[in-house]
Amino acid sequence: QVQLQESGPGLVKPSETLSLICTVSGGSVSSGAYSWTWLRQPPGKGLEWIGYIQDSGTTDYNPSLKSRVALSVNTSKNQFSLKLSAVSAADTAVYYCARVDGVSLGYLGFLKTWGQGTLVSVSS
Amino acid sequence: DIQMTQSPSSLSASVGDRVTITCRASQSINSYLNWYQHKPGKAPKLLIYVASNLQSGVPSRFSGRGSGTDFSLTISGLQPEDFATYSCQQSYSSPLTFGGGTKVEIK
Numbered sequence: 001q002v003q004l005q006e007s008g009p010g011l012v013k014p015s016e017t018l019s020l021i022c023t024v025s026g027g028s029v030s031s032g033a034y035s036w037t038w039l040r041q042p043p044g045k046g047l048e049w050i051g052y053i054q055d056s057g058t059t060d061y062n063p064s065l066k067s068r069v070a071l072s073v074n075t076s077k078n079q080f081s082l083k084l085s086a087v088s089a090a091d092t093a094v095y096y097c098a099r100v101d102g103v104s105l106g107y108l109g110f111l112k113t114w115g116q117g118t119l120v121s122v123s124s
Numbered sequence: 125d126i127q128m129t130q131s132p133s134s135l136s137a138s139v140g141d142r143v144t145i146t147c148r149a150s151q152s153i154n155s156y157l158n159w160y161q162h163k164p165g166k167a168p169k170l171l172i173y174v175a176s177n178l179q180s181g182v183p184s185r186f187s188g189r190g191s192g193t194d195f196s197l198t199i200s201g202l203q204p205e206d207f208a209t210y211s212c213q214q215s216y217s218s219p220l221t222f223g224g225g226t227k228v229e230i231k
Binding site for chain 2: 004037045046047048049060062063064096098102106107108109110111112113114115116117
């Protein structure tokens with residue numbers, strides 16, 4: 001059974017870069033059958049999709065964050081990662097990684113497996 | 125972006141009740157609508173995909189229906205473990221977008 005676990009600093013200073021890693025266990029990030037995605041949920045607000053990456057390196061980002069986001073995959077460590085630059089207090093949120101299954105023509109899939117989430121606060 | 129509007133934002137119900145949550149998309153999304161359950165400190169759980177398909181392992185008291193712009197999630201016979209927050213998510217076009225969530229609380 002695939003499991004995902006987010007890791008990274010819980011506190012980031014304004015204007016710096018937020019970096020998180022998602023470690024995949026029980027499956028391979030380079031299987032080719034899935035996409036790997038990041039989402040976040042600010043306190044008291046709904047979920048926001050950040051973007052996804054495939055093991056080929058193909059990415060798609062939320063336009064609202066595209067200028068500040070970079071996703072990457074490390075197949076040797078079975079991990080994928082998120083970098084969000086120039087953070088502000090508005091980026092304080094619980095960040096989730098997830099696996100996207102079921103992608104087909106016209107259907108962008110469903111998030112079958114999620115990590116538990118990690119709270120990242122932006123503060124000086 | 126496609127806007128997803130859920131209602132109600134919260135509800136109180138008793139064990140055994142039938143509960144229905146609705147989700148409306150700002151444009152047609154075919155049947156490309158998924159439902160999730162969220163509990164504090166736990167990984168979110170996929171319940172329903174493509175509007176009405178029950179994810180393996182999810183109890184049959186959960187059901188989903190709808191197409192186009194209007195969708196619903198029904199819990200038939202609420203159980204103590206069902207008190208949680210539920211959200212819908214469209215997979216019709218990028219960026220993926222979610223409803224604001226519905227918190228189901230104990231009456």
